[in-house]
Structure formats: C-alpha cells, structure tokens
Amino acid sequence: MADRVRISFSPNDREVRVPAGVSVFDAASWHGIAIDSTCGGHGTCRKCRVRIDGPVEVSTSDPRAFSSEELADGWRLACLARAEADLAVEVPPLVTRPKAAMVGVGRQVILRPAVQKRCVTLTEPSLADQQSDLERLLAALDDLEPTVDLLAVRNLPKALRDSGVDPDFTVTAVVVDDRLVDVEPGDTSGVRYGIAFDLGTTTVVATLLDLSTGTPAAVRSMLNRQQPFGADVITRISATMLDPSALDRLTALAHETLATLVREVCDEAGVDPLRVYEVALAGNATMTQLALGIDPEPLGVAPFVMSTRTLPRVLAADLGVPVHPGAPAYTFPALGAYVGGDIVAGMLASGMDRDKRLRLFVDVGTNCEIVLGDGQRLLATAAPAGPAFEGAAIRCGMRAAEGAVEVVKIDQASADHPVRLQVIGDVEPRGLCGSGLVDAVAELVAIGLLDSSGRLLAFDAAQEKFPRLADRLCEVAGERVFVLHWDGGEPAVYLSQRDVRELQFAKAAIATGWQLLVEELGVRESDIQQVLLAGSFGSYLSPANAVRIGLVPNISVLRIVSAGNVAGEGAKMALLSMRERAGARALLEEVRYVELSDRPDFNDRFIEQLAFPA
Structure with a gap:
C-alpha cells in the first residue's frame, strides 16, 4: 500500500488522505473541493493560487506567479505543488468556475485533457531574422517545453506559408501530453477529439468525445471480431498455443473491430478522423495483449504472468486505429493477469479509492473480478465463474x-x-x-x-x-x-438440471471470492454498505434474485446498484483528465491482489457455497 498524506483544506474545513506525491490541485478535485483554474491544471493560467503551510518545493513556474514575499509566505500554484507530507492548504474564493464533466458513477471530472491546442501568429522570417521555423514556434509556446515529433516538423513549413490563412504565419500547435504531434494552418484550437474504447471479450464499445467540452459526440458498439476463436479469454489463449499463426490473426481482428468503430463514430458525428488526437483503451490483460500482438500464453498457465503491468508509450496506429498518425493510445495499467486494465478503469470510474463507505465491486462474467474497499484499504481478486452468465454451457443459452x-x-x-x-x-x-x-x-x-x-x-x-x-x-x-x-x-x-448446476458453480466461485475478501479485510458481510454490479450483465441482473441465489451479500436491495459500463466510463475519464490517469496509476500501489487458486481452503469454501440460501 502506498503511503498516504493528510491535507487539511480551509475554509472548507475538510481533511483528506491522498497518496504521497499527488498534486494539491488533484487532491482537491478528487474530493470535490474547487480550486480556480482555466487551463485545467497544466500550470499555464496561474490561477490555482493557494497558500500552503507545510514543506512544498518552489516550482519553476511559481516565481512567475508570486513575489518573493508571497513565496516565503507559502503561496504556490496548486497544480504544481506535490504533497509529500501532511499539509494545511488555504484556498481563496473562486474567480472563475473550472470546466467539468459528469462521468463514471456520479463523478465530476475537471477537464484537463492531455490534448492541448495553441493558436499563435508568428513573425515572418527575413534576411535579418533567419531563425528556424521550429525555434520560432517553440519561442511562441514559452510556457511549454514539448518533445517534437517528426510529423510536426514535416507539416510546419507548409502550414506556415501555403495555407492561405489570414494573417500569414498563423498556426495551431497540437500538443499531446508533452509532445508536439502536429502543426495545423490557421486557428483550429476549438476542434479536438478523442475516442474511448472498452475492449471487451464479447463486445467492444467506442465513444467519440469532444475534448473541449467533455461531451460525447457519438457512441457505437459491435461484437468483437475475435469471436470465432472462442467466447472467452482462455479459448483465445489456447488458440495461440495450438497455432503459431493465430496470434497475428487475433491481433488483426482486434484492429478491424476498433477501426470499424472509429469510422462509425466519426461518420455519425461528422468528424474528420484526423481531428482525433488521442485514444484510450480499457480491456482485460488478454484482450489488451492480443490487440498489441503480445503473446498471451503466460497469462493462461500457472503462475499466470503478464508481460508488463504498465505498457510503454503506445500509438493509436499500434492498435490499427485510423486517426491522427501522431495520436497516442492511453492504456490502463493492470493489477494482474485476471484483474486487468478494464477493472482498474472501473475502480476509477466508481471511485473505489475515494469513497469511505465499505463497498463491494463485482464485475460478473466468465472471469469475475471482485474488489472490496473502504477508500483506504482495497483488496481485489478474480474468481473463475465460467461462461454460464453469458449463456454458454447452458442447454438453451x-x-x-x-x-x-x-x-x-x-x-x-x-x-x-x-x-x-x-x-x-x-x-x-x-x-x-x-x-x-x-x-x-x-x-x-x-x-x-x-x-x-x-x-x-x-x-x-x-x-x-x-x-x-x-x-x-x-x-x-x-x-x-x-x-x-x-x-x-x-x-x-427450458431450464435443465445441468443448467442449474452450472449456475451453482458460477455463483459459488463468486460468493467464495467476495467472502474471502471480507475476511481478509477484517469486516463482516453485514458491514458492506453498497454493492456495485459492473458490466452489461450487471445492468440487467435483478438485485433481489442475486441475493436470493447467494451471488451477492444479503443486504437491502436498495444498496445493490447497477454501475453500468464502468470500464468505458473510466476510459472516458482518462481522455478528459490527466489527473484521473494519475489516480489510475496510484491504484497499482493501493490495491492488494488476493490470489484464490493457491489457497488451501478455496475448494472447501467453494463447496460450502454451492447450496442456495435457505
């Protein structure tokens, strides 16, 4: 578990606990405390002024915003102030309201996308001023120090000279995170889009987002074209083990699925795919590795090892996605081979690390992922539920x-x-x-x-x-x-006797999983204050019947909530807010994974859960 620090905010009289190293701005926004900002926390507008009592270093931008006396008195830019120890923070009244979007399970996300656009009008070169085009542009972007992609340099001369834009030498720099990915003629600063993908084993969903407003422009879904290779991740992993050419085919099918959805959402919204500058992808470990052409065999055999929990920089082109050629692809980190990036995205969207209630998160599927936490302690596991909930192995399923x-x-x-x-x-x-x-x-x-x-x-x-x-x-x-x-x-x-047994096996695996987490956390089943049923299946499952068969804890059905497609919501949050990505990274350290397969008592506990509650 990562060390956490306490931050006391005034005049709100709120004390919060956050992972060490989180910015004061992020800590405030995570807990609904508004700090003035128009740039969304990039350190460029210099409006997020706060006075801090505690050890916080002076950033390179702070002297531009404050006098030496103010710096000595503790004034800092909140987005650049890292909380490495306990702090007391005074927040001045808002002058402007930060732009925000409602995403996830009742979450308000402050807009701070990685995609930025800056329109600048440059002075034209002359014999007396032969500064290079790139130097001239970077000088105009004095508050940014981006790494420059070759594509941006290729497009820069023509964008400056042959665009027919008035005034001359007016261009828009496209910066994603810390990279200058393109230079466009004229002022295109109001046009920036991203696509959030929920890469499911069965269904893939794409949401086209207007990054300026945080609103969805189009949503489409379709069956994953990998279906002929099997209905679950194990059969697809097995396919790659039996046939060396299957991996390339599975990767190509994933790319075809994503590319088709890109065309559909862009056509629906009337958006040029070249104006999509970033994509985010939430998928389980197997689906993500297959989409990137990474051999999934180690995921399917003990000891179930991933290639990496956090992927290196990935481009949208690596996923076969036909958007801007310089667009990066944000992929969620994974906790384990069977608690992947889709569950990290779901935890982010449902605020599992921020809500102080004792909550149980259950994503029901062939592999059921379970998370139990109270905002400070988080445990996760995966239970082998089998395909019954998806209609497979059922006589009339x-x-x-x-x-x-x-x-x-x-x-x-x-x-x-x-x-x-x-x-x-x-x-x-x-x-x-x-x-x-x-x-x-x-x-x-x-x-x-x-x-x-x-x-x-x-x-x-x-x-x-x-x-x-x-x-x-x-x-x-x-x-x-x-x-x-x-x-x-x-x-x-009809319902057969064998179908009943299949359901019993599935529900017993899930019930054993969450009961073991309850014991690990040292709480009681009756202490659970909310159950979140995630995924498309959770949207249709009757809470009363889930309790009746023993699938979820025996609590009031009013406390059992359909969370919907939280993986897709988490992907949207990652596109809209850099600080939410920091929250996703922090979950890698905050969540403890509990492996069920090596527990000596699992089989006995599983058998105990086969019966339906009396």
Missing part, C-alpha cells in the same frame, strides 16, 4: 440478443399465466440469456420447486405442491428440465 429471455416471473397462483417471460425484442423466445437464467433459478428456489441443493422436485411431489407448474417438469434427451416456453406442444426454451 444464448447471448443477450433478440429472442433471449431476459426476465422470468413465476406465479403459481395464476391459472392462465403461471410463467411470464420478458423477451428481448418482444419476439418469440429463442433461448435464455444470463439474467433470465438467474431469474428462472431464483424464482424456482423461492417457491420451492428447486430445493436448496439445486435439485428439481420429483414429478409426484411437484404435482401435489404445484399442480399448475408440474406439467412443465419433463425430460428432454434423458435430462430433467423445467419448460419456460412451448412451441407446438414441444419444449422450446
């Missing part, structure tokens, strides 16, 4: 697409409609998706047609207790099933 049963209600007192189904697309039922599976099992457990061990009642017992439902108990291919939908008198969509 399917993805959440048209024709999938997503909600099941059973009312044994109803003579006409004892089983009511809600089907995606309001069409004839074709199969059962994950939320429908959970509903069906939970409803049958609730009325007693499934006992706590997960066994369907015998026909005679069902006939006696549930006469309106008993005829739905029959055999299909020698296996006992409960029929949800008939087609011409034949079972069309």
